[in-house]
Amino acid sequence: MSLRQGRRELLGAALRLGGLALLPALVARPSVAQLRAEGLAAVDVPPEPPPMKGTRLVLLGTRGGPGIDLARAQTASAVVVDGVPYLVDCGYGTLRRLVESQVGYLRVGQVFFTHLHDDHTADFPALLSFQWTNGRAARVDAFGPPGTARMVEGSILSFRGNVEIRTVDEGRTHKPEDLYHGHDVVVSDRIVQVHKDARVTVTAVENTHYPARNTARMAHRALALRFDTKDRSIVFTGDTAYSQNIVKLARGADYFVSEIMDEGLYQEMLRRARIASSEGNSESVFRHIAETHSPPADVARMASEAGVRTVVLNHLLPGLSAPRALDYAASEFVEGVRKGFAGEVIVGQDLMVL
Numbered sequence: 001m002s003l004r005q006g007r008r009e010l011l012g013a014a015l016r017l018g019g020l021a022l023l024p025a026l027v028a029r030p031s032v033a034q035l036r037a038e039g040l041a042a043v044d045v046p047p048e049p050p051p052m053k054g055t056r057l058v059l060l061g062t063r064g065g066p067g068i069d070l071a072r073a074q075t076a077s078a079v080v081v082d083g084v085p086y087l088v089d090c091g092y093g094t095l096r097r098l099v100e101s102q103v104g105y106l107r108v109g110q111v112f113f114t115h116l117h118d119d120h121t122a123d124f125p126a127l128l129s130f131q132w133t134n135g136r137a138a139r140v141d142a143f144g145p146p147g148t149a150r151m152v153e154g155s156i157l158s159f160r161g162n163v164e165i166r167t168v169d170e171g172r173t174h175k176p177e178d179l180y181h182g183h184d185v186v187v188s189d190r191i192v193q194v195h196k197d198a199r200v201t202v203t204a205v206e207n208t209h210y211p212a213r214n215t216a217r218m219a220h221r222a223l224a225l226r227f228d229t230k231d232r233s234i235v236f237t238g239d240t241a242y243s244q245n246i247v248k249l250a251r252g253a254d255y256f257v258s259e260i261m262d263e264g265l266y267q268e269m270l271r272r273a274r275i276a277s278s279e280g281n282s283e284s285v286f287r288h289i290a291e292t293h294s295p296p297a298d299v300a301r302m303a304s305e306a307g308v309r310t311v312v313l314n315h316l317l318p319g320l321s322a323p324r325a326l327d328y329a330a331s332e333f334v335e336g337v338r339k340g341f342a343g344e345v346i347v348g349q350d351l352m353v354l
């Protein structure tokens with residue numbers, strides 16, 4: 001590639017970034033003066049927003065469940081406090097969304113998992129691998145339910161070959177084991193503190209994504225998370241059915257980021273679960289889906305009881321009645337929640353900033 005071509009591509013990239021009106025500049029970009037000095041700003045580049053102060057919620061992926069959807073990434077969000085990102089879940093597509101949103105992936109130093117289903121974790125090994133390859137030297141901590149520390153170790157193992165090759169080929173010296181640290185959080189009905197620093201306090205409680213008859217047979221747990229900063233409180237329900245623990249955790253929160261399942265889908269899952277049960281399968285996937293997620297009435301009930309200000313819907317499980325499988329009946333979600341909740345309701349979209 002010639003220098004001129006390279007510069008043209010860089011300019012194109014700068015213009016594309018400038019054109020994304022939804023996104024504030026979360027990271028430093030070259031100034032217009034710099035671009036002009038380089039001969040890159042032949043046309044006007046939109047003025048840059050001021051450096052970000054305060055707390056923003058960036059929805060990175062809003063698709064519910066383990067399917068692959070070209071329009072929406074799997075579940076992930078970032079709480080960005082004074083420009084510092086805290087990642088919540090890391091489903092498939094998260095890395096691309098981190099780049100698109102300008103949150104960036106190299107600056108992510110704290111990752112929080114609501115649970116370890118793969119639609120919440122799939123991009124995590126890639127995140128760690130590319131952070132190491134592309135030069136992150138600062139420590140990264142991952143917090144989540146039991147199994148999180150093991151997932152960090154397993155992720156490091158998954159790119160062991162890459163580390164060995166680049167250590168020989170490129171003279172790398174730092175080891176991923178020194179960089180990445182996993183922490184298992186013991187959750188129960190009691191609210192516990194997961195993390196605290198100068199910008200944020202993170203607390204958690206167990207939710208009801210896994211029925212009691214199953215938690216009796218495994219160490220895995222699912223949790224809801226709350227972020228309190230000096231100007232905002234944001235709660236993530238995680239995947240869950242109605243949960244009194246979440247109501248406790250979310251009391252008075254500004255933003256209630258909740259999963260939601262289409263009402264028609266919910267009724268259909270109940271119907272199919274009854275059929276499966278009458279045929280002798282009492283543990284069908286239909287029963288699992290109906291019992292472990294929240295139809296609009298349950299989202300509204302939790303939000304109302306907790307007295308939150310705004311409901312933000314993510315992890316969308318759309319209805320079977322949608323004309324195409326990828327269609328999401330946003331208006332039905334909003335109307336469904338509004339029947340039982342008087343506050344603001346926002347249907348989340350990938351790359352939305354609140």
Ligand SMILES: [Zn+2]
Nearest residue numbers: 065117119239
């Ligand atoms: Zn999920």
Ligand SMILES: [Zn+2]
Nearest residue numbers: 115117209239
């Ligand atoms: Zn799940």
